[in-house]
Amino acid sequence: MRTMQRIMFALVMFAALIVASPVFASDIRTEVQYYVNVERAKAGLQPLVLDNMIGHCADVRAKEAQVSFAHQRPDGRDVKSVLENGTCGWFGENLAVSGVKDAQRIVRAWMGSPTHRANILGRHYVRMGVECKYNKEDGHYYWALLFAGE
Secondary structure, three states: OHHHHHHHHHHHHHHHHHHOOOOOOOOHHHHHHHHHHHHHHHOOOOOOEEOHHHHHHHHHHHHHHHHOOOOEOOOOOEHHHHHOOOOOOEEEEEEEEEOOOOHHHHHHHHHOOHHHHHHHOOOOOOEEEEEEEEEOOOOEEEEEEEEEEO
16 A cells, blocks of 8 residues: 555656646746656655746746845835735745846756755745746846745
8 A cells, every 4th residue: 555655646646747847838827837846755755836826936036036035024124024915834935136037057056055955845835936036137037936825
């Protein structure tokens, strides 16, 4: 029975990775989701699903990161306040600045940082939202990857 569960888990993970692969990716969000879930699969974790509400919050944080690159809102509030009326038991944030818009490269960079890696591999997270915003003034891309769990 345990072998059958492992086989089913592997098949589900494989299907999730194929469907979310960059070949099928429609935008940068699904590409980041794919690479995040590849790392999670390597660690034996469930894949994260893209969540529209968390994605909207990631959009806000990517814009805010251009003003104040910190795990705190520009007005001084805690980063979790970006959820406004939404709640979750677990919340995490990865920010980055890069010169190129490359999902694989940015996930690789996050995996090279112990705190960012811990968020990507957080077992309590089930949903994610991601956004990448280009700043014409400084020529950089600002990334926000948010995680939520129950």
